[in-house]
Amino acid sequence: MIDYLTTTGFGGMTIGHAVMIAIGSAFIGLAIVKEYEPLLLVPIGFGIIVGNIPYAAGMSLSVYDDWGDGRGLQGSSVLSLIYFGVKYGLFPPLIFLGIGAMTDFSTMLSNPKLMLLGAAAQIGVFLTFFGAMYLFDFSLQRSAAIGIIGGADGPTAIFLSSKLAPELLGPIAIAAYSYMALVPVIQPPVMRLLTTRAERLIRMKPPREVSRREKMIFPVVAFLITALLAPGAIALLGMLFFGNLLKESGVTERLARSARTALIDIVTILLGLAVGASTKADTFLQTESLQIFGLGAASFVIATAGGVLFAKFMNLFLTEKINPLLGAAGVSAVPDSARVVQIMGQQEDPHNFLLMHAMAPNVAGVIGSAVAAGVFWAELAH
């Protein structure tokens, strides 16, 4: 009887396990009570709990008990089979397919200069990459995986981590999704600090109507331009633009519908659960994880500031001024950062509707962060 009790979860429980279970529960609580990214935080939170139940040694239950340890497929755990999609970067491109199939690029097509705000916000990614290497002595590969948190794009962060620093995948994914959920908390102070009231009151011209031909040509040409410049981003951007072509072509509506509903939902469930379950107490509760969280927060702040300041810089040359709040939406976090821009704009002027305009830098940020990931991968893979 006593022997059996030692094999139970209660018998093997350590403080580390208890802390991780508390973190998982906090994620679920945040998702349910505060409604912060519930579609991600519920699976991740539950995954953290699943991954931190202690069990007797020799049982194949963890995401890390895979076929690579000599026991073959029979010896691998169910969770490791799900984790396969994370470990080998399968899930992120599938999520991008769904995002492409649900994204309307019309506002970006109608006002293309707003795309540059999505580029400017990537400064957060690259400065954090440099900071992680310079201040905390992370290797270049690990620094790149940490820096991409500033892209505010969970799938991109997971994809790059799986390629360059798989050992940091858990903390990076958790940091990326936590900060994406905390966009409404992190961004407003930075935006307020860097803009004047007069700037926040700037109204944008209504977007022009975009023809069907423009919408159909865009995904093909955009893929060619971005993939030729950063071939490392082919998997992510290929799927993003392929999904968008399915949506806009008008002849593959059934495929587009599957990609933006059932497929993305299934992949999100599996990815969230697997990422959560990969956070083991003994590897997660380390100083390194705290550093990653700190750098991730800094990355978000720099990215937001970069976008806002670049919008102000553009205004020096433009006759038709841009509301600099839009720059904050260059941090991809679709659509949360665009919502933050809308809310901030309406706090100053309830009749100022910025949401549609903010979607342009928002989706440009997705493209920008994928290109950044592609550059990192190309430069640091060997």
Added chain:
Amino acid sequence: MHLTATTLRLAAFASADQVARAVEITVIGMLMVFAALALLTVFLTLLPRFLGWINAVWPERGDRHATLDAAAELLGDEDDVLAAIGFVLHVESREQP
């Protein structure tokens, strides 16, 4: 002693190399991101003009697919449509002598 100094010097060089490499990647990365999105901006700015010329030669037809989509939405699920057709055929066949 000599070995330690050499090792330290090597470490310093390696570190300087790493910093230089990080700066290089940062600059290249930002340039690539800006280049990609700036090229897209230029392309998207010129696209309506280009499509204007194309439309003069090969006008864009009415939004056939949008119409079809709207019609499909009005009709609802494919199964419902098939059920309706089946019902009509059934009624017709019963009414025939």
